[in-house]
Amino acid sequence: MIEVRFHGRGGQGAVTAANILAEAAFLEGKYVQAFPFFGVERRGAPVTAFTRIDDKPIRIKTQIYEPDIVVVLDPSLLETVDVTAGLKEGGIVIINTEKSKEEVLEKLKKKPAKLALVDATTIALEVLGLPITNTSILGAVAKATGIVSIDKVEEAIKDTFSGELGEKNAKAAREAFEKTVVYEL
Amino acid sequence: MNTLNTLFGEKKAKAKKLVFKSVDEYPEVPLTLGTTLINFTGDWRTFIPIVDESKCVKCYICWKFCPEPAIYIKEDGYVAIDYDYCKGCGICANECPTKAITMVREEK
Amino acid sequence: MPKKVVSGNYAAAYAAKHARVEVVAAYPITPQTSIIEKIAEFIANGEAEIQYVPVESEHSAMAACIGASATGARAFTATSAQGLALMHEMLHWASGARLPIVMVNVNRAMAPPWSVWDDQTDSLAQRDTGWMQFYAENNQEVYDGVLMAFKVAEHRKVNLPVMIIESAFILSHTYDIVDMPPQEEIDEFLPPREPLYTLTDFDNPIAVGALGTPADYYEFRYKIEKAMEEARRVIKEVGKEFGEKFRRDYSQMIELYKTDDAEFIFMGMGSLMGTVKEAVDLLRKEGYKVGAAKVRWFRPFPKEELYKLAKNVEGIAVLDRNFSFGQEGILFNEAKGVLYNTDAHPIMKNYIVGLGGRDFTVSDIKTIAKNMKEIIERGKLDREIEWYHLKR
């Protein structure tokens, strides 16, 4: 089983990102589960959301404490939230940032095995005209982890948002997929 | 008598008391567990209301107020009382604006 | 078969739509759920022909469902916690008038303090209202539960309402795969309702809400209990038919998991049992002979199944995500009561877990397993009721 934790801020779509990742993995034929941190959400507040992916039905109904993959939608969270808390050995961290690998690593409490960086905000602004990074970051997830293909990510995005909105978001994910830089550490 | 204008007409004669002797005889749901038509409250009366049609202005206030109800409207528009059900409470006489109804002592 | 990744709440909404519900009455504000939101969306998009009645309170929502159901319509609603509590009086009316209404309740902790998290006390407090209660482990069971609920409720020998219960957040807001059969197959499984009576049969007018004097009231109570007894049979029948048609069997009122050779078992209801099953597999690898018993139907209570199960185990750890103040966990209380007059007397211990959404994990279950094993070896309880998570 692969466990993914998303960090975002209320309104950025971390919960939707977790759901779309689950949908994409489902389209790959996997068993999935996605859920928000069971809390009270407000716009701007730090938000976490989770996705579980497995080859067999997922029965476990608890929160995720030791993720395999951490996805950070908002670079400012690195200052205030320990995003690598509980990260498994060999874990992957994917971050939306303009910063360099060195700058980011300095802020992480725990060194992941793999670090993927993408400027998802710029992509979102260019493609969608909005700083909503939940779909573009999924392109980076596909690139860095291989748990889902970018094709299925695009399909899942189009299932979630209909019409032009779906097309644009899928495009943002594809662009992020291409622009993501992955570092083996 | 004009059955159309009575409240109960033929139903009065046909009314039967529902008695359930065993649990199986009961309906599944507590609906329509009986009818008050079998309940001849006329027995309770010690005073009997009498309508004086010459004073009646057909306002039907009595008809509205009778708690049983025992007052019905005849075809000619005047009110009449079904004494099988009139319990002699006197509300009609009290409410009648023209004092067309008087309560008279009844010896049975 | 079409599968969808949906939340527990959406699973419930889809099921209501697929069950061809005709009337939905709801108070659309907190503590209402996204179940009603989704149904409203179906109606707005022209995807479902449902009469939606927005009302001013949960009490009125249930009253409107009762009215609708009494005209012969298939009625549905949803609520949670304080909303369910406000419905309480009307719940008695629904069962007393023998109306097969189906309601999904999202198990949320009762205030104060305010909480929106999982806790079974809200629905269990409605234990004596004459409603059947089904606790779902996952989103699929929420969906399947609603479809089966209508069939059981509307069965001519039953005619009682059903509450389908799902955990707050853990199911209601968690996305999971739900398999939804094609509409034609559902229609075949769940034909239109044949009401026991209808208010709109103007040739045969009826009085509803009649007075029941001491000479008659008693018999009507007995009739409800008779219907509950019938429901035990009907539930198994419908569960079996569901399994044959849709390949998910619900013929057992208690789902047994690896209990055959178990020394002791965990017993509980709802979503926490998914985690328990996962833990059972891990514990077995560590040499524990354990199993799990998931009580699906709490009303009618599966007495016989519990007896058969209890006869073959040495201990039962009853996991209650609920509490009856002044007594103990509610499932524990019921289970002990069932076994008292039988020859099955395993050691039983009550663990109060997860109240108000406290996370209940695999490692918690392992700790409980260790404790149970010690108790069984000693042959004596350390204490009967354990507030498992309590910070000491």
Ligand code: SF4
């Ligand atoms: S209240 Fe008096 S006046 Fe009016 S209808 Fe009755 S008897 Fe006639």
Ligand code: SF4
């Ligand atoms: S006396 Fe009372 S019961 Fe009799 S007709 Fe008048 S109001 Fe009705």
